[in-house]
Each structure stands twice: as structure tokens, then as C-alpha cells.
Amino acid sequence: MGPPRSKKRRPTFRRLLKTSGVKLENKLKNRQFKQQNADKKQRKDQKRMRQAMKGSTLQTPRPLETYRKRPEEEEQEEEFLESLPTDMMDEDDLQQMTTMARKASFITRDLSSCGPVHGGKKRSSDVVRSYEKVPRKIAKMQEKEVIHLLPIKDKSGVIPQSMERVVERQPEPEEEDDDADKPDEEESEGASSCYVGLTPEQREQLRNQKLNGKKHCIANLASAIVSDPMNNMKCVKELRGMLMEADPSVAVSVRKMVMVSLMEIFKDIAPTYRIRPLTAEEKSVKVKKETKQLREFEEGLVSQYKFYLEDLEQTIKDWKQKKRKRSQAVGLQSYLSLAEVAVRCLSELLLALPHFNFHNNIVVILVPLMNDPTRKVSDMCCDAFKKLFQQDKGGVASLATVRVISGLVKSLNYNVRPEVLQTLLSLRIKEVEMKKDLEASAPKKRFMTNKEKKKNLSRMQRKWKKAEEKLEKELLEAEAFESKEKKIKLHTETLNIVFLVYFRILKKAQKSILLPVVLEGLANFAHLINLEFFDDLLNVLQNLIQSGDLTNRECLHCIQTVFTILSGQGDALNIDPLNFYSQLYRILLRLHAGTPNYDIIIVLRCLDAMLTRRRKQVSLQRAMAFVKRLSVLSLHVLHNSSVGILAANRATMHSFPKCDFLLDNEIQGSGFYLPELDEPEHCNAQNTALWELHLLQRHYHPVVRRFAVHLSRGAPSEGTASLSVDLSRRSPLELLEDYSLKDMAFNPPVAPPGSKKKDHFVVGETLLDGELQKLVSRVLSLVEDTQPDFAATYTHIRAQD
Numbered sequence: 001m002g003p004p005r006s007k008k009r010r011p012t013f014r015r016l017l018k019t020s021g022v023k024l025e026n027k028l029k030n031r032q033f034k035q036q037n038a039d040k041k042q043r044k045d046q047k048r049m050r051q052a053m054k055g056s057t058l059q060t061p062r063p064l065e066t067y068r069k070r071p072e073e074e075e076q077e078e079e080f081l082e083s084l085p086t087d088m089m090d091e092d093d094l095q096q097m098t099t100m101a102r103k104a105s106f107i108t109r110d111l112s113s114c115g116p117v118h119g120g121k122k123r124s125s126d127v128v129r130s131y132e133k134v135p136r137k138i139a140k141m142q143e144k145e146v147i148h149l150l151p152i153k154d155k156s157g158v159i160p161q162s163m164e165r166v167v168e169r170q171p172e173p174e175e176e177d178d179d180a181d182k183p184d185e186e187e188s189e190g191a192s193s194c195y196v197g198l199t200p201e202q203r204e205q206l207r208n209q210k211l212n213g214k215k216h217c218i219a220n221l222a223s224a225i226v227s228d229p230m231n232n233m234k235c236v237k238e239l240r241g242m243l244m245e246a247d248p249s250v251a252v253s254v255r256k257m258v259m260v261s262l263m264e265i266f267k268d269i270a271p272t273y274r275i276r277p278l279t280a281e282e283k284s285v286k287v288k289k290e291t292k293q294l295r296e297f298e299e300g301l302v303s304q305y306k307f308y309l310e311d312l313e314q315t316i317k318d319w320k321q322k323k324r325k326r327s328q329a330v331g332l333q334s335y336l337s338l339a340e341v342a343v344r345c346l347s348e349l350l351l352a353l354p355h356f357n358f359h360n361n362i363v364v365i366l367v368p369l370m371n372d373p374t375r376k377v378s379d380m381c382c383d384a385f386k387k388l389f390q391q392d393k394g395g396v397a398s399l400a401t402v403r404v405i406s407g408l409v410k411s412l413n414y415n416v417r418p419e420v421l422q423t424l425l426s427l428r429i430k431e432v433e434m435k436k437d438l439e440a441s442a443p444k445k446r447f448m449t450n451k452e453k454k455k456n457l458s459r460m461q462r463k464w465k466k467a468e469e470k471l472e473k474e475l476l477e478a479e480a481f482e483s484k485e486k487k488i489k490l491h492t493e494t495l496n497i498v499f500l501v502y503f504r505i506l507k508k509a510q511k512s513i514l515l516p517v518v519l520e521g522l523a524n525f526a527h528l529i530n531l532e533f534f535d536d537l538l539n540v541l542q543n544l545i546q547s548g549d550l551t552n553r554e555c556l557h558c559i560q561t562v563f564t565i566l567s568g569q570g571d572a573l574n575i576d577p578l579n580f581y582s583q584l585y586r587i588l589l590r591l592h593a594g595t596p597n598y599d600i601i602i603v604l605r606c607l608d609a610m611l612t613r614r615r616k617q618v619s620l621q622r623a624m625a626f627v628k629r630l631s632v633l634s635l636h637v638l639h640n641s642s643v644g645i646l647a648a649n650r651a652t653m654h655s656f657p658k659c660d661f662l663l664d665n666e667i668q669g670s671g672f673y674l675p676e677l678d679e680p681e682h683c684n685a686q687n688t689a690l691w692e693l694h695l696l697q698r699h700y701h702p703v704v705r706r707f708a709v710h711l712s713r714g715a716p717s718e719g720t721a722s723l724s725v726d727l728s729r730r731s732p733l734e735l736l737e738d739y740s741l742k743d744m745a746f747n748p749p750v751a752p753p754g755s756k757k758k759d760h761f762v763v764g765e766t767l768l769d770g771e772l773q774k775l776v777s778r779v780l781s782l783v784e785d786t787q788p789d790f791a792a793t794y795t796h797i798r799a800q801d
Helices: 013-058 071-083 091-102 121-133 184-191 200-227 233-244 251-269 280-284 289-321 332-352 359-366 375-391 396-411 418-426 450-456 459-479 484-508 515-524 531-547 552-567 578-590 595-612 620-636 639-655 657-663 692-696 702-712 732-738 770-785 790-800
Strands: 144-153 158-166
Touching: 144 200, 158 200, 200 233, 200 251, 233 251, 233 289, 251 289, 251 332, 289 332, 289 359, 332 359, 332 375, 359 375, 359 396, 375 396, 375 418, 396 418, 396 484, 418 484, 418 515, 484 515, 515 552, 531 552, 531 578, 552 578, 552 595, 578 595, 578 620, 595 620, 595 639, 595 732, 620 639, 620 657, 620 692, 639 657, 639 702, 639 732, 692 702
Parallel strands: none
Antiparallel strands: 144 158
């Protein structure tokens, strides 16, 4: 028999290749590990050597051995030295011994010197030269001022030119002034010695020359950066350095121009993506020259943009803290104007670069300024955030801003301006995640686990599956695809924070000035409130209305919120909001052509939700009562409000056809109309008529007259009394907006009233009947025949007296 067979399986070629690869990889790792250890050990040795060299230079040289001699030995040594002859050594020998002692050995030499011990004359001359280069502490450094000259242009581009000039400073007095708070004018005069002895015209001329030079310099630097930002990032640093302008005569103007110029530059050269820092692995990989240049440009851009934002923030802080620095060339009275320019620049960057780096930092800076006492600064910040909410489609910037606003309101204990919460009404939120029913919340499709993949898929299929998932993830990242689910999730989180702010104010600060804004916000987002909050919210709003502390507009917002909820998800709730109908019916008579005329918009929204959409839950008596009171209201409001109210009446008459009872003089049922009663169900509106339509047919506006004629004929859809297509297809709110006086002109133009002066008098015979005319003629003829005798009448009266 042959040799016994080995039980070990012979490795395949693929396994051998795999094993060899693993070995090679392990060898490479060991080699790298050894190299790292060697480098680490070398760095430690170098560190020890530097410490030893530093310590040796600081310590004074000491002898190698130190011991204390006995008194007898010291006396013997002194006697021996005195007994020695003094003429044994010449002066030349003594000088030579001294020089040799200096070059004696390595131990007595300074360890910090790295040159040879026996250096020549060249080395000694280098030492002298290096010593001469060391600055003297006694000498004062002369201050120099950099003057920017006109640039030179060659083939490579524009070359900025500058010149240094020594600034002569006046000697400062030894004694300090007792008064530290001197006016800014004295400090600026002392700082600018070049204006001494000049007339005001010469000073202004000199200032204009300096300012024009700075403008040319800023323009040249900005044009160079915009034309080639890759190679001119150093110009951004130079331009940013001009924010520290020290000349008091032009410091404020130059800083403002530099702020605005840098803002426009960053808006132009910033990419349309967020720049992230490179990882250590990405830095170690070799890349192309173009890629390396792009990375350097992005790194420099981010750093300069960060420094620019820090400069703007520091400008605002200096204004808020009212602190003047010792080297500051700007007076306290100029801090406000500089801060306004800084806020404007931040607001522009907030809107122009919402995708770029440090956007959240800008939000954190600007949100507290929305509550600033300075009206101009506050309005700029509020307008910026309103525009941001309106143009934000993804929802990321809106969510970050709402979070900061919520923290600000809570930290200040709800003591903020109403304009801060007014900006939240500009949020573009139309769809959020609602709590679904049990059927809708069924479990979603479950993906296969790794164990199931191994069980059901082959090795090649698993490999392809993994590569496919990786490719899909990379494609999604490259395209920056914002899915609808992610957008809805962001909007849901944003709206939850907004409702949290609103509900806190309703609970803790019901008498705050923020209550009107909160009620308006609830009315605006009421269709997005979850069903679980309906009962509590309705009770709170009803208590607020019944308390009597709310104005007309606040009550209207409460009513709008309730009916917006009930017309949406709350349609399934079995609630009859009769009290809210009565409240709206009561408020209608308080509106007029003055300031409350702007509340007609809210009234029209409420009527659409209360009568048109809920026509199946509204009785005929209630509908007729509202039609009658709205007709009364249309008499004493502006013409555009009258058009909107008559259009709402038309929609109500179409929803309730039996409202044509109001066009007849006959009484329907018992009782009579009670116009002063504030209960629409019990005012007997069916026993009255719409006599207001006859007055409106003589209105000064042609559209009001047309609507009045249309409603008095029963609001027909066809015929001579029907409306045109452009009037019948528009909603009451659209008609109210179209015929408003926002352009201070009537639409369409209104003819001026005619003259009341009559050309001729009407003859009396045309106004009288036959018998009366005969009587008048007889009386007039008798008066004409008799001649009055005033003297006889006077004598008769005196005789009676």
C-alpha cells in the first residue's frame, strides 16, 4: 500500500491568492507600524534634546566637582599664592590662556550653539552680524501708515501699489486726565493731526481725496476677486483688513463700503453647495492639480467668509454694548449706522445663501435683533425672515429659524414684540403628517434581514444586491434629492414648535399683547391642527370670547379658527357652534368704513366657512338673519367691502333658495322683525324685506349698483339682471381685493356728481290740480287790485295802543 493520504484538503488557487493577499497586507501594516514607532521615537529624542539645550542656556555654568575646603587648607593655599612671583606670566600669555579657556571643551561650551568649537573669523563675524540684527529695547518703533497708490496693470493682471509713511505722534503727558469720558470729537481731533491749521473747505477737500482713493482701492480689489476668485483669495483678506480703517475722517464711510462690497463678493463667488471639511483619508490621497486648487479655494473661501461674519457680529456687539476701544477710530454716535449696515449685510446673506456654510449662525445673530427697540433694525430682521419663510421650499432653514424664535420667546418670558410672532404667518406649510386611523397605520413592508438574505439569495445575488444599494445611496447623495416624505416631516416638526409657542401663550399669557397675533396664527394654521386638541382649543376660545376682553378683530380670529377646524378634520365632530354664530352676528353691526373696514376680510372668510360650507347644518332662519344684517352693513362700509358683502349674500341666496322671501313685502308667519336682537334664530328675519337694495341701486360705484340690481331680481343666472362672467366667477375675497383703493383710484373710474343748480324754475301750474289752481289765482288777483296803505295801518295801530 502507498503512503496514507492526508486528511487536510488541498487549498484551491483562489484561496491561495486570497491568503497571499492577506499576508501581503499584514506585511505592509507591520512595516507601516514599525516606521511609525521609529518616527515617534525620533520625535521624542529630538524633544529631549531641545529641552536639554533650552535648560542649559538658562542655567549658569557650574564646576564639575564642588567640595568645601577645610580652614587649614584655605590658609595654606592663600600663603602659597602670596609666595608665588608675579612676573612669571606676561599679558600676552594671559590673554592667550583666556581665549583657550573659552574654547576648552564641549562641557564648558553653550549647548544651544550648533556650530563647531574652533570656528574661524567668518563664524565670529556672523555672530556679530546676528547680534546687530536684534532690536534694541530702548529704541522706540516708529509707527507707519500704509498709503494705497494707483495700481499697475501688466500681463499677469492688476498689481496694487502702496507706500509707507512715518506717522509723527505728539508726546503724551505724564499725568493722566481725571475725566476718562471725554467727548468723541476731542479724541478724533487729537488723533488726526493732519487737519491742524486747515480751513473747513481744505479739510473737506482732503477728506474727499482720501475717500476717493479708498473707493478706487476697494473697486480694484473687488473686480480682481470677482474676475478670478481662484487665484485672488488673498485680495479678500486685504479687503477685509480695511474694515479696521484707522483714519477717523473716513473710517465710517470706508467700513460701510467694505461691508457691502464683501457681501456682494461672497454672493457672487459662493458655490451652490455646502462645503464640508476634508477628512484625514481624503487629505492623504493624491489628487489632480485642478482638484487640489479647488480644495484650496474652498478652504480659503470658508475661512474668509467665517472671519467676515465674525467682523459683522463684532460690529453689532460693539453697538449693543456701547463700548469704545482704545484704538477705535469710530465715535459712539457712528455705531448705530455701522450696525444697521452690518444687519443689512447679514439679512442679504441670509436670503441669498441659505444653502451655504454658517447659515444657522446668521439665524442665531439676527433672531434676537427682531426684538430690538430700534425700529429700523427690528423691521429689517423681520422682513428678512418673512422672505426666508416664503422662499424656503425644503423646510430646513424654516425649521432652524422657528427653533431659535421659540427659544427666544421662552427665554424672555413671552415679553417680545408682536412682530416677532407675526413672521411665523409667512411659513409655507400646506401639508403635515396627521395621526392616522388604525387601518391607515398598518405595518409597512419589512425588508429582508441578513439571515434571510443568506437563506434565500445566493452569494452572487447578495453581492449584486449590496452593490445596487450602495449605488442608489450615492446617486441620491449626488442629486441631493429631497423626497416628499422628508419635506412633510420637516414641516410637521416646524408646525409642532409653532403650535407649542401659541398654546403656551394661550395658557400663561392670555392678557399679553401677543394674543392677537396668536389668534391670527391659529386661524391661519387651524386646518393643520391634530384632532386631539380640538375640544380643549374650542373651550379656551369660547372662554376668551365670553370674557369680553377681546377686540372685534380678536373675536373674529377666534371665530375663524373654530370654523376652520370644524370645516376640516372636525367635520366628523357632532358640535353645533351656535354661540359662535351669535357672536359673529353681534359683531357685524360694530363694523364701519373706518379702521374696522379692514376686518371685512376676516368676516368674509368666516361667512364662507359658516354658511356656504356648512349649509346642511344651518337653518333657514339663521341664513335669512345673516342676509338681512349683511345688507344693513353694506350701507356704511367702503365700496369694495360692499361689493364683497353683496357677493357673499349672493352665495348665501344660492345655497338657500328660500331666502327670496326677503324680496317680498308679505309677512311669512307670526311676529315682526327685531333688528336689535342679537340672536339670529329668534329675530324673525322672515318678516322683513331687503329695502337696503333699493338704496344701493343709487350708489356712487357702478359695480355696487350692478350687484344691488342683481340681488333685487332674485340673483338670476341668466337674463338681463344676471352678472357678467368676470363678476360671477370671482369669490368675495377676490372682488374685495380687486376694487380696493390701494392705488388711490376707483376701479372702474367713478363719474363726478352732477351740478345741483337748476337752469330754470318749474312753473307752479304743473304742480297743482285744477281746484287748487283756481283758488290760488283768485287770491293773487285780489292782492293785485288792492293798494296797501301803510300810513293808515300805522295810525290805526297807535290808536289801539
